[in-house]
Amino acid sequence: MKKSKVLIVGSMAFDNIKTHKSSVKNVLGGSASYSSIAASFFSKPKVIAVVGEDFTKKHIKPFHDCGVDTSCIEVKEGKTFTWAASYDKDFKNATTLSTELNVFADFAPVVKKEDEAPQALFLANISPKLQLDVLKQVKKPRLVACDTMNLWIQNNKPQLVKLLKSMDIIFVNEAEARQLTGVYNLIKAGKTILKMGPKIVVIKLGPNGALLLTKDAMFQVPPFLVEDPIDTTGAGDTFGGGFVGYLASVNNWNNLKHIKKALAYGTVLASFAIESFSVKKLAQVKPEDLKKRFELYAKACSF
Amino acid sequence: MKKSKVLIVGSMAFDNIKTHKSSVKNVLGGSASYSSIAASFFSKPKVIAVVGEDFTKKHIKPFHDCGVDTSCIEVKEGKTFTWAASYDKDFKNATTLSTELNVFADFAPVVKKEDEAPQALFLANISPKLQLDVLKQVKKPRLVACDTMNLWIQNNKPQLVKLLKSMDIIFVNEAEARQLTGVYNLIKAGKTILKMGPKIVVIKLGPNGALLLTKDAMFQVPPFLVEDPIDTTGAGDTFGGGFVGYLASVNNWNNLKHIKKALAYGTVLASFAIESFSVKKLAQVKPEDLKKRFELYAKACSF
Numbered sequence: 001m002k003k004s005k006v007l008i009v010g011s012m013a014f015d016n017i018k019t020h021k022s023s024v025k026n027v028l029g030g031s032a033s034y035s036s037i038a039a040s041f042f043s044k045p046k047v048i049a050v051v052g053e054d055f056t057k058k059h060i061k062p063f064h065d066c067g068v069d070t071s072c073i074e075v076k077e078g079k080t081f082t083w084a085a086s087y088d089k090d091f092k093n094a095t096t097l098s099t100e101l102n103v104f105a106d107f108a109p110v111v112k113k114e115d116e117a118p119q120a121l122f123l124a125n126i127s128p129k130l131q132l133d134v135l136k137q138v139k140k141p142r143l144v145a146c147d148t149m150n151l152w153i154q155n156n157k158p159q160l161v162k163l164l165k166s167m168d169i170i171f172v173n174e175a176e177a178r179q180l181t182g183v184y185n186l187i188k189a190g191k192t193i194l195k196m197g198p199k200i201v202v203i204k205l206g207p208n209g210a211l212l213l214t215k216d217a218m219f220q221v222p223p224f225l226v227e228d229p230i231d232t233t234g235a236g237d238t239f240g241g242g243f244v245g246y247l248a249s250v251n252n253w254n255n256l257k258h259i260k261k262a263l264a265y266g267t268v269l270a271s272f273a274i275e276s277f278s279v280k281k282l283a284q285v286k287p288e289d290l291k292k293r294f295e296l297y298a299k300a301c302s303f
Numbered sequence: 304m305k306k307s308k309v310l311i312v313g314s315m316a317f318d319n320i321k322t323h324k325s326s327v328k329n330v331l332g333g334s335a336s337y338s339s340i341a342a343s344f345f346s347k348p349k350v351i352a353v354v355g356e357d358f359t360k361k362h363i364k365p366f367h368d369c370g371v372d373t374s375c376i377e378v379k380e381g382k383t384f385t386w387a388a389s390y391d392k393d394f395k396n397a398t399t400l401s402t403e404l405n406v407f408a409d410f411a412p413v414v415k416k417e418d419e420a421p422q423a424l425f426l427a428n429i430s431p432k433l434q435l436d437v438l439k440q441v442k443k444p445r446l447v448a449c450d451t452m453n454l455w456i457q458n459n460k461p462q463l464v465k466l467l468k469s470m471d472i473i474f475v476n477e478a479e480a481r482q483l484t485g486v487y488n489l490i491k492a493g494k495t496i497l498k499m500g501p502k503i504v505v506i507k508l509g510p511n512g513a514l515l516l517t518k519d520a521m522f523q524v525p526p527f528l529v530e531d532p533i534d535t536t537g538a539g540d541t542f543g544g545g546f547v548g549y550l551a552s553v554n555n556w557n558n559l560k561h562i563k564k565a566l567a568y569g570t571v572l573a574s575f576a577i578e579s580f581s582v583k584k585l586a587q588v589k590p591e592d593l594k595k596r597f598e599l600y601a602k603a604c605s606f
Binding site: 303 | 523606
């Protein structure tokens with residue numbers, strides 16, 4: 001079977017992460033990294049991103065292991081975007097210790113001629129201005145999704161609102177949904193976001209799963225339980241990438257049966273992502289591991 | 304079919320509730336009220352409780368409508384326990400405005416000779432001292448469950464710990480699970496409580512459903528989504544009563560299939576409870592309403 005091509009634009013980073021149990025330095029991170037590897041389980045992702053000269057073969061290996069097309073990752077003079085953060089016990093809060101944008105500061109994603117017509121486009125978490133730039137460069141794909149964050153809602157809301165008019169799917173977390181709408185009640189916040197354009201609003205609930213709204217339906221799904229997360233960085237990007245990657249692989253993505261399956265696959269992939277630092281565990285997941293965990297999840301949710 | 308007899312001991316109260324939208328005075332409340340009406344959908348509940356002379360036919364009607372045996376509700380000289388609380392917008396927090404114990408202050412539950420061998424016993428939220436007193440008065444039923452609250456964990460922990468050794472099931476909310484164990488991680492907190500005695504620990508997650516742990520399994524279930532709750536008072540008692548009432552009605556309650564169904568029924572009944580003040584909506588639910596919502600819930604959770 002020929003896999004659908006999913007174009008993913010986002011950040012690639014080196015993460016320095018400190019948890020209550022241990023810490024790592026300069027591990028692969030970034031929204032494009034987690035989401036493209038997650039999408040690779042169902043589709044053929046191609047990543048548009050920028051890295052510095054310090055980005056080595058070691059860093060590119062997980063992408064190649066997963067069949068992610070890295071030919072549009074631009075290597076620029078300078079250092080790779082670096083993010084340092086520490087989590088408190090049980091991953092209640094992440095505190096950003098430092099953000100060095102480096103080559104990411106001037107990221108200007110370019111879509112090559114041959115990539116102008118992807119089946120799906122996932123605008124992972126980068127500035128809405130860049131997300132709009134990319135959108136302009138492609139012929140409207142069958143499926144367009146975006147992620148965002150508090151920083152953009154605060155500083156670039158007009159661009160984000162403009163972007164949302166063209167989106168099929170938006171991913172936000174609880175705080176972002178409330179920040180974007182000024183509405184605390186998550187169902188009402190989700191409905192308010194639906195009115196801004198997207199056909200599907202997915203509110204990621206962290207350890208409590210996810211809430212999904214369309215014009216006609218809403219679902220909340222539980223998490224796949226992980227007793228001892230190692231590092232929750234990238235869980236949301238993984239969820240989004242898995243969700244979009246799965247929907248890109250089906251003929252009629254705007255079908256509730258598929259949408260629910262996408263929710264389940266996103267959830268299950270996120271559970272792998274938090275079982276290691278970086279994409280280590282996620283990139284090693286085999287199709288049979290995914291199938292097994294999906295079945296466990298579906299069984300746990302059946303009454 | 305002869306329904307199983309479930310003995311329920313708890314509080315009966317008049318509630319004065321203020322929400323951001325409206326307020327009510329002297330409506331029927333209390334842990335025994337919500338839980339017995341919820342249990343009545345599956346079993347034959349008999350309530351042991353105390354009320355004052357101000358408790359009228361109007362207040363007893365919902366119980367009779369639902370087939371709850373009220374013959375052990377003691378009417379004592381004085382006023383019924385009265386609780387006043389206000390909720391902030393979206394039911395994030397409840398603030399207790401006043402608690403007038405009245406006749407409840409000297410509640411000394413007595414189990415009559417004819418009730419000494421119920422199929423199930425639900426020790427709804429009252430002091431662990433009283434819960435232990437009741438436990439002593441019955442022959443060990445097939446199924447014994449209890450609820451509790453922050454006040455008892457703080458002031459009566461030794462009695463609560465003693466009680467737990469004899470419990471099949473305990474219901475706690477997130478904060479109570481953490482307070483009881485000193486453990487933030489809910490899965491670990493649940494496992495810690497399992498070690499204290501109960502075969503099943505149910506951690507109620509409010510708008511995020513519930514987490515259940517046994518020695519061999521754990522599940523998290525989503526809520527039945529209600530966009531506009533009217534009043535969330537009693538949701539947990541309803542959940543517990545429905546859960547216990549359902550399990551009391553099956554032959555082999557210690558079977559995961561039944562335990563999951565109990566979770567689903569408790570969740571669905573709680574969704575009715577929050578759609579009105581007091582037990583108004585809950586007491587009017589017809590078996591076909593419950594069946595319909597259960598099926599919707601099961602469908603939403605199937606992948």
